[in-house]
Amino acid sequence: MRLLIVATAVLAIGGLGACSSPQQGAGGGSAGGGNVKVGLSISTLNNPYFVQLRAGAEAKAKELGVSLTTTDAQNDASQQVNQVQNFTSQGMKAVIINPVDSDAAAPAVKVANRSSIPVIAVDRAVNGAPVAQTITSDNVAGGALAADQLAKQLGGKGQVAVLQGVPGTSAARDRGAGFAAGIKKYPNIKVVAQQPADFDRTKGLDVMTNIMQSNPGITGVFAQNDEMALGAIKALGSKAGNQVKVVGFDGTPDGLKAVQAGTMSATVAQQPKLLGEESVISAVSTAKGQNVQKVVHVPVKVATKENVQDFMTS
Numbered sequence: 001m002r003l004l005i006v007a008t009a010v011l012a013i014g015g016l017g018a019c020s021s022p023q024q025g026a027g028g029g030s031a032g033g034g035n036v037k038v039g040l041s042i043s044t045l046n047n048p049y050f051v052q053l054r055a056g057a058e059a060k061a062k063e064l065g066v067s068l069t070t071t072d073a074q075n076d077a078s079q080q081v082n083q084v085q086n087f088t089s090q091g092m093k094a095v096i097i098n099p100v101d102s103d104a105a106a107p108a109v110k111v112a113n114r115s116s117i118p119v120i121a122v123d124r125a126v127n128g129a130p131v132a133q134t135i136t137s138d139n140v141a142g143g144a145l146a147a148d149q150l151a152k153q154l155g156g157k158g159q160v161a162v163l164q165g166v167p168g169t170s171a172a173r174d175r176g177a178g179f180a181a182g183i184k185k186y187p188n189i190k191v192v193a194q195q196p197a198d199f200d201r202t203k204g205l206d207v208m209t210n211i212m213q214s215n216p217g218i219t220g221v222f223a224q225n226d227e228m229a230l231g232a233i234k235a236l237g238s239k240a241g242n243q244v245k246v247v248g249f250d251g252t253p254d255g256l257k258a259v260q261a262g263t264m265s266a267t268v269a270q271q272p273k274l275l276g277e278e279s280v281i282s283a284v285s286t287a288k289g290q291n292v293q294k295v296v297h298v299p300v301k302v303a304t305k306e307n308v309q310d311f312m313t314s
Contacts, residue, residue, distance in 0.1 A: 037067045038283045039087030040096040041080050041108070043124070045072040047199065047227060048252045049272050050098065053123060056276025057096065066280060075166070075198075077104035084108040088115040093287035096279045097131075099124045101168040118286035122279040123272070125170035132286045135278050138297040139171050142268040143178020143224075145302050146247045147185075149266045150220050153245035157188035158219035161211045163204055163232060164196040165224040172199075175224045175249060192218065197228045204231025212236070221246045226255030226267055233263045241265060251303055251311060259308045269303045269311055 040057055042050050054070055061068035069090070073080035077100040087095050088111060095112045097119055099105035105121075106128035112119050118132040125134050150160065162179065165172030176194075183189055193211045197203040204223060208231060212218065221236075221244060223229035229248030233240040240246055240263040248255050251269025258264035275298055282292050303311045 035065075035067075036094070036284050036287050037069070037090070037092050038094050038096060038280065038287070039084070039090070039092040040068060040070045040098075040279075041073055041083045041087070042070065042098045043073050043080070043100045044075045046074070047225075048254060049225065049227075049250045049270070050123075052252070052272040053098065053276040056273030057280050058276075059273075060277040060280040064280065064284060066284060068280065073100050075100050077101050077108075080105065081108040081111065085111050088112060088117060092117060094118050094120065094132075094283035096120045096122055096283050097126065098122050099126055099169065101166065102127045102170045102173075103168050105129070118283070120279050120282045120286065122275055123171065127170075133282050133292045133294060133296065135275055135282065135296045135298065136170070137270045137275070137300050139174035139300075140178040141297075142249060142270070142300040143175040143180075144182035145178075145300065146175070146222050146249060146266075146268050147179045147182025149268075149302050149304070150222055150245060150247045151183065151186045151189055153247070153265045154189060154220050156186050159190055159192045159215065159217050160220040160222065161193040161208070161215065161218050162191060162195075163207055163221065163223040163228040164194060165199040165228070167196050172196075172224055179222055189220070197223075197231065199225045199227055201227040201231040204228030205235045206231075208232035208235035219244055223248050226250040226252045226258075226264075229264055229267070230254060230258060233258060253312075256303060256308055256312050259303055259305055260312070262305060266302050266304045268300050270300055271298055274298055 071083045080100050105126045109119050109129035121131045121134040192215050195207050197207040221232050226248040245265040248267040251267050255267045
């Protein structure tokens with residue numbers, strides 16, 4: 001099943017660029033990247049999801065003969081600006097940015113733009129500065145899927161808490177918007193608490209502990225990524241998967257294991273390796289002056305205990 005999703009995503013992306021062909025990927029034009037130097041600034045590598053994204057980017061770069069330099073911004077927007085500044089002085093032909101913050105990423109992108117270096121935004125959008133392309137999961141649709149799945153797990157009624165990601169990121173905003181719109185279809189489900197936990201497992205534990213003290217009647221949790229969901233599960237203890245249903249987002253290896261174990265009821269699975277691969281393909285295309293579609297959405301799908309093995313073995 002997962003293989004079919006990946007294949008569909010690749011085919012959908014492949015024909016989007018101007019003058020593209022089935023072999024051209026999201027960027028259009030020739031996929032060959034010989035002698036192309038690309039810089040990749042990742043928001044944080046202290047998160048398994050972004051480790052997978054890096055792995056996909058590095059694998060595609062090796063395949064295409066691209067010289068890829070990867071840096072870790074450590075969730076520091078100012079550090080990310082410095083990294084992109086360094087990329088420009090190092091003669092990079094394109095930059096891939098996974099923003100720490102969608103608004104705070106604008107200065108970094110402007111640095112590259114001033115040097116006429118095309119920028120690809122991956123996983124999160126950039127606000128306030130133009131990029132050549134934005135490649136993300138369909139986070140709004142994913143949030144809506146999470147709402148439907150949590151409602152199903154709760155039998156259409158209950159009290160729900162939402163653990164939000166890093167404020168200011170497009171992923172947190174879009175997942176939240178999708179979930180909020182989706183949960184409105186279930187009038188007997190009430191969102192009683194919403195609080196940021198910054199996509200972090202430890203913060204997820206702390207925030208969930210505090211929410212439980214103020215709202216002991218909670219029966220459901222939507223965490224905007226698996227790391228926060230895993231923290232919430234630890235805070236919930238024996239209640240996780242029993243009295244309290246938890247839905248995460250990302251489909252990380254640890255998240256899928258929790259779904260398999262039954263402590264996480266479901267996770268909206270992304271394809272971080274595919275995002276990384278496609279960002280490199282697009283970086284090569286833009287470095288060669290080829291046109292690409294402004295926005296590409298990679299599909300997501302719900303992983304539950306019934307189908308989780310399909311995701312774990314793909």
